[in-house]
Amino acid sequence: MTKGGTKEALGRAGRSGIDLTAAPAPNPLGTSNPCAACSVRDLSLCGALSEAELSRLEKIVTRLTVEPHAPIIDESEPARYLFNLTGGVVKLYKLLPDGRRQITGFLYEGDFLGIAMNDTYAYSAEAVNQVSLCRFPRSDLEKLLDEFPHLEKRLLGMASNELVQAQDQMVLLGRKTAKEKVCSFLLLLSRRASERGADGSAIHLAMSRADIGDYLGLTTETVSRTFTTLKSNGVIQLREAGVVVLPDLEQLEELAEGT
Amino acid sequence: MTKGGTKEALGRAGRSGIDLTAAPAPNPLGTSNPCAACSVRDLSLCGALSEAELSRLEKIVTRLTVEPHAPIIDESEPARYLFNLTGGVVKLYKLLPDGRRQITGFLYEGDFLGIAMNDTYAYSAEAVNQVSLCRFPRSDLEKLLDEFPHLEKRLLGMASNELVQAQDQMVLLGRKTAKEKVCSFLLLLSRRASERGADGSAIHLAMSRADIGDYLGLTTETVSRTFTTLKSNGVIQLREAGVVVLPDLEQLEELAEGT
DNA sequence: CGGGATCTTGAGGATGCTCAACGCTAGTGG
DNA sequence: CCACTAGCGTTGAGCATCCTCAAGATCCCG
Numbered sequence: 001m002t003k004g005g006t007k008e009a010l011g012r013a014g015r016s017g018i019d020l021t022a023a024p025a026p027n028p029l030g031t032s033n034p035c036a037a038c039s040v041r042d043l044s045l046c047g048a049l050s051e052a053e054l055s056r057l058e059k060i061v062t063r064l065t066v067e068p069h070a071p072i073i074d075e076s077e078p079a080r081y082l083f084n085l086t087g088g089v090v091k092l093y094k095l096l097p098d099g100r101r102q103i104t105g106f107l108y109e110g111d112f113l114g115i116a117m118n119d120t121y122a123y124s125a126e127a128v129n130q131v132s133l134c135r136f137p138r139s140d141l142e143k144l145l146d147e148f149p150h151l152e153k154r155l156l157g158m159a160s161n162e163l164v165q166a167q168d169q170m171v172l173l174g175r176k177t178a179k180e181k182v183c184s185f186l187l188l189l190s191r192r193a194s195e196r197g198a199d200g201s202a203i204h205l206a207m208s209r210a211d212i213g214d215y216l217g218l219t220t221e222t223v224s225r226t227f228t229t230l231k232s233n234g235v236i237q238l239r240e241a242g243v244v245v246l247p248d249l250e251q252l253e254e255l256a257e258g259t
Numbered sequence: 260m261t262k263g264g265t266k267e268a269l270g271r272a273g274r275s276g277i278d279l280t281a282a283p284a285p286n287p288l289g290t291s292n293p294c295a296a297c298s299v300r301d302l303s304l305c306g307a308l309s310e311a312e313l314s315r316l317e318k319i320v321t322r323l324t325v326e327p328h329a330p331i332i333d334e335s336e337p338a339r340y341l342f343n344l345t346g347g348v349v350k351l352y353k354l355l356p357d358g359r360r361q362i363t364g365f366l367y368e369g370d371f372l373g374i375a376m377n378d379t380y381a382y383s384a385e386a387v388n389q390v391s392l393c394r395f396p397r398s399d400l401e402k403l404l405d406e407f408p409h410l411e412k413r414l415l416g417m418a419s420n421e422l423v424q425a426q427d428q429m430v431l432l433g434r435k436t437a438k439e440k441v442c443s444f445l446l447l448l449s450r451r452a453s454e455r456g457a458d459g460s461a462i463h464l465a466m467s468r469a470d471i472g473d474y475l476g477l478t479t480e481t482v483s484r485t486f487t488t489l490k491s492n493g494v495i496q497l498r499e500a501g502v503v504v505l506p507d508l509e510q511l512e513e514l515a516e517g518t
Numbered sequence: 519c520g521g522g523a524t525c526t527t528g529a530g531g532a533t534g535c536t537c538a539a540c541g542c543t544a545g546t547g548g
Numbered sequence: 549c550c551a552c553t554a555g556c557g558t559t560g561a562g563c564a565t566c567c568t569c570a571a572g573a574t575c576c577c578g
Contacts, residue, residue: 094430095518102430115419122423149408157412158375159418164381166425169352171361173432174476178566209525217433222566224526259356437534447551468557481534 035061038085040103043196045111048154056147056154060140065132072113072125079116081135085109088131089206092123093214103215105165106207110159110190114138128206174218176258181216182226183256186236201249205242294320299345302369302455307413315406319399320501326390331392332385338375338395345366349391351382352473362474364424365466367451371417373397387465432476435517440475441485442515445447445495449505460508464501 011238035054039144047058063086066072072083072090090107104123107113115122125161145152186203194200205212213223230236235252237245246252281321308316313416322345325331331349333340349366352407363382366372374381375397404411431443445462453459457485489495493513496504505511 020428071345092426094426096430096434096517100434100517102433104426104429115422117420117423123426145412146408149405149411152408152411152415153404155417156418159415161376162416162422163425164376166422166429167351167353167382168362170425170428170432171355174361174473175355175359177336210522214433218523219567221527221568224524225566228526231281257356258359399522413526467555479557480536480559486556 005116033061034058034134036087040084040110044084045086045158047113048150048180049148053148053151055248056144057136060144062137063137064135066127068127068129068203070127072127072131074125075121075124077121079114079119079121079191080138082112082114082138082141083122083136084134085111085113086132086134089128090125090131090209091128091207091215092125094123101212102217103216106215108196110196112155115159115162140171176256178216178218178222179229180256180258181218182212182223182250183232183235185212186215186244186246186257187249187252190249190252201247202239202243202245205244287341288378291315293322297345299343299369304410304413304417305341305343307409308407310444312407315403317396319395319403321394322391323394324387324389325388327388329386331386331390332382334381334383335382336380338373338378338380339397341371341373341397341400343393343396344370344372345391345393348387349390350466350470351384351385352389352472353382360473361476362470363428365474366439367455369455371414374418374421389469433517437475437477437485438483438488439515439517440477441471441482441489442494442511443472444475445505446508446511446515447506457498460506461502461504464503 002039035041035046035058036051038046046054046057062234066088073079073081075094077230084106087109090111090113091103091114092107093101095101095103097253101117105140106128107125113125113133145155172181176184190200191204193203207215209220209227212218213220216223227236227238235248235255237247239245267305278418285387294300294305294317297305305313305316325347332338332340344366346368349370349372350362350366352360352362354360365387366384372384372392398498405416433439435443448462448464449459452462466474468479468482471477471478475482477485486495486497490497492508494505494514498504498508509515
């Protein structure tokens with residue numbers, strides 16, 4: 001065996017870490033239908049629905065919050081629920097029998113969670129920081145899909161996008177060097193920030209070096225070394241609390257593709 | 260730069276290589292509706308449709324054959340058509356600017372081709388051997404999707420499956436060793452053969468070592484060396500014409516996951 | 519202020535890549 | 549009919565990138 005990968009037993013993840021009681025509405029206005037006022041509605045599945053339809057959704061949703069490092073779903077567990085992420089960051093991952101881990105994606109607000117295969121989750125999901133979710137029973141949501149074909153269309157569109165992203169990630173994992181991988185990752189976060197109206201030239205890394213490594217197919221040490229090199233070359237600046245400044249996005253794009 | 264990858268200019272691919280005229284029906288019986296008699300119908304999108312609905316599909320389909328190594332679709336080209344593969348093997352790939360290539364999948368009969376992003380293909384596709392396709396204009400197929408919600412549902416199911424496969428491939432690319440990668444690949448082909456009713460203990464490699472390498476994130480040489488090692492360890496037998504015998508599938512599964 | 523986790527840095531080594539040569543097969547044309 | 553060529557697969561030698569193992573630095577929270 002070789003090829004890095006976190007091999008710890010995924011350690012302490014604070015009891016269940018899931019809190020149903022104190023879950024606030026994503027955008028707590030005084031409305032009777034929090035979905036209508038949801039700040040991530042347009043980013044997400046629910047953007048396909050009218051206000052009237054939203055009230056149907058409202059009836060089957062449970063809002064909850066999850067503490068950092070707490071599990072959300074577990075691979076091979078029956079897929080009873082689907083989730084919509086309304087705040088925080090979630091990592092999806094798969095494990096090999098000996099503990100090597102591959103993170104297949106980081107989810108942000110508006111992202112959808114719960115793709116299943118034969119009614120069983122295809123991966124595990126864990127909160128990176130404090131996370132807010134909308135949870136739907138799968139059977140109920142499927143009924144809604146039958147009623148609202150445009151909801152199904154939206155879901156198909158989201159799945160297609162994920163597929164395209166997955167293919168980009170395969171190129172990264174199979175053919176890019178460590179430096180190209182790290183630069184691609186920084187660019188991904190930058191673009192994600194821009195899409196959400198933030199400044200793309202400074203990003204926040206919510207996840208650890210180990211998580212980044214398991215996402216890029218590298219070890220923690222290689223990620224750290226690559227950051228150091230990029231910093232001393234002036235490509236990035238490392239600030240406090242996981243903030244990374246990207247002074248030259250065009251240069252970063254070139255470094256991400258090896259040109 | 261480093262990290263292998265075919266860098267040839269994708270060379271000669273015999274004119275356009277696409278032949279519209281001589282395209283036979285997949286299963287040439289004397290029926291008026293070839294779709295109804297299609298041998299891959301159950302594997303594929305069309306399995307969701309009744310005979311009456313099939314005749315609608317029949318009206319928008321064009322059958323064609325493609326010669327080995329000929330291009331089928333080109334990344335970043337407008338996505339005017341979608342395809343259903345009825346025979347042969349197709350490879351999907353993406354290129355980096357310097358020519359490094361990642362093959363994101365091999366398609367077999369029954370597989371669907373043409374996922375798009377913003378009306379543009381997300382990858383290129385090329386025939387590995389002689390290929391038969393059903394081609395649908397995208398706009399026409401989308402109209403059918405609106406009419407037949409169960410068709411859309413089927414498509415969503417197929418997309419979900421692809422997503423799950425893509426995640427497995429990320430684990431392979433990011434965390435497996437060369438030997439594990441090759442064994443995983445052989446197992447994949449074995450399972451695919453079994454699903455199609457063939458014997459899973461002997462498979463046929465339609466693609467070159469270079470293609471296998473670009474699929475697994477390895478070089479041709481490493482693929483070749485790994486085959487040689489597996490052969491001398493008795494894990495596989497190499498026969499003529501790309502046939503590989505897999506005497507012990509359980510052993511192969513262990514080798515594929517490093518246990 | 520202490521202790522655990524995370525991040526960084528270093529030294530050494532292994533896996534898989536690069537470059538190169540050779541064998542094999544099939545197709546071509548003299 | 550057979551040399552000739554082109555494409556593909558195999559094998560070898562050397563080496564670079566990235567991993568492993570280890571120790572020290574930094575940060576965070578109690």
